Amino acid sequence: MTVxxxxxxxxxxxxxxxxxxxxxxxxxxxxxxxxxxxxxxPETTRVLDPFCGRGTTLYAARLAELPSVGIDINPVAVAIAQAKLIRVTPGAVVRLARQILGGGMQGEVPEGEFWQWCYERETLRELVTLREALLGMTTPTAAMLRAILLGILHGPRNKNLPSYLSNQMPRTYASKPAYAVKFWKKHGMEPVRVPALEVIERRAKRLLDAAPLPHGGRVYLGDSVETLNSLRQRFDLVVTSPPYYGMRTYVADQWLRSWFLGGPADVPYGTQGQIARQPNQEAFIQALAEVWAATARRCRRGARLAIRFGALPSARTDPEKLLLTSLKEAKAGWIVKEVRQAGTPPKRTRQAEQFGKAGSAVDEIDVVAELIGLPR
Ligand SMILES: C[S@@+](CC[C@H](N)C(=O)[O-])C[C@H]1O[C@@H](n2cnc3c(N)ncnc32)[C@H](O)[C@@H]1O
Structure with missing residues (x-):
């Protein structure tokens, strides 16, 4: 085993x-x-992540001074990942937010108990105005402001200066409305006024003051296979993590962030486009195999593919076997070089730790493969 x-x-x-x-x-x-x-x-010249999520691989490439491409089917992931490739000043982000908020109320305030309890009235009006204005904006500054707002949309209520706009909530996923309202009522937690501009200003300064120079790249919203088939670039390093087997709730768990990007003001339960929507393990293996084959077509000979993978405990499957079968089924020239437990990083940083509410996580594995043949 290589280390x-x-x-x-x-x-x-x-x-x-x-x-x-x-x-x-x-x-x-x-x-x-x-x-x-x-x-x-170190020989890498361009990096790819066909399931890029929040763009962690893209940010690592930026730090390594390399261009990168990310693909994800979830608009929330794409909006966050885009920020990883942008460099704007905190001042530019704050100016844009101030300009939008100074232009008067825009958009329709969603109705219902959840919204009355989640945000203080004036904070919600600011949020709705920012949402409406940003829906039509595509500049780098707007993309950064959008990602910052997604990051401060919900989270815990601090004792000191507020970091999040919402009433008490987890940061990683949005609680379901009925549950959240019950929680707030039970604990007598009325939403407090949080001025959006102040939180944006603090957050922009913290995130952007020392951000490294970007080194190019792009994030695509869409299905990995379809998007890969339309690309022209060639890659020599792919670092990715497909949805863990049994994980279908990316959009539902991020429903409040999805709303901010123009989605409905309620939980959407669809799994449209998600690779993990497959009815059974065999279909999931086939779907993954297609991604590895499409990836190979965009890679140079000798390219490396590093995959972190796992499965939800409820899925009762062997993630290692599943992943290795998908690489074999791809028939694309990927030769497995390394398989190991993803135990090297400290336990707390493991990806599966975030599955807390789904039960105890199974072991995650890292697999590294090399492209030896030319893909068909
Ligand atoms: C395990 S997450 C990746 C997380 C990422 N490594 C990060 O650090 O944020 C898997 C991602 O695959 C995306 N995904 C699922 N099906 C997809 C498809 N058919 N095409 C592209 N992305 C897809 C999901 O939306 C999710 O963001």
Missing amino acids: TAALPSPRWPEDALRLNAVCPYYTMFPLDFPLQQLAAH
Whole structure:
């Protein structure tokens, strides 16, 4: 078994890594994983993540001064990942927010008990105005403001200066409305006024003051296979993590962030486009095999594919067997070089730790494969 080179973490000061934490994403992997892969493959010229989530791989590529491409089917993931490739000043973000809020109320305030309890009245009006204005904006500054707002939309209520706009809530996923209202009522937690501009200003300064230079790249919203088939670039390092088997709730768990991006003001339960929507394990293996085959078509000979994978405990499956079968089924020239438990990073940074509410996590594995043949 090959052991991946140790992470040269002292290369980056703590504050250069902050932008990576602009917004949590359910089942994100730790930055160490792509950084270790980049350190082990210094010959890399362009990086790909076909299931990019919040863009952790893309941020690692930026730190390593490399261009990268990310693909995800979830608009929330794409909105967060886009920020990882942008450099704007905190001042520009604050100016845009001030300009939008100074332009008067826009958009329709959603109705219902959840909204009355989740945000104080004036805070909600500000949020709705920002949402409405940003829906039509595509500039880098707007993309950064959007990602910052996704990151401050919900989270715990601090004792000191507020960091989040909502009433008490988890940061990683949005509680379901009926549950949240019951919780707030039971604990007598009325929403308090949180001025959006103040939180944006504090957060922008913290995240952007020491952000490293970007090195190019792009994030695509869409299905991995379809998007890969439309790309022209070639990659020599792929670092990715497909949805864990049994994990179908990416959109439902992020429903409040989905609303902010233009989605409905309630929980959408669909799994449209999600690869894990497959009815059974065989279909899931086939769907993954297609992704590895499409990835191979966009890679150079000798390219590395590093995959972190696991399964929900409720799925009762062997994630290692499932993943290795999918690579074999791809018939694309991927030769497995390394299989190991993803136990190297400290336990608390493991991706499966975030499955807390789904029960205790099964072991995660890291698999590294090399592209030896030319894909068909
Ligand atoms: C385990 S997460 C990736 C997390 C990522 N490594 C990070 O650090 O944030 C898997 C991602 O795959 C995305 N996904 C699921 N089906 C997809 C598909 N058919 N095409 C592209 N992305 C898909 C999900 O939306 C989810 O964001």
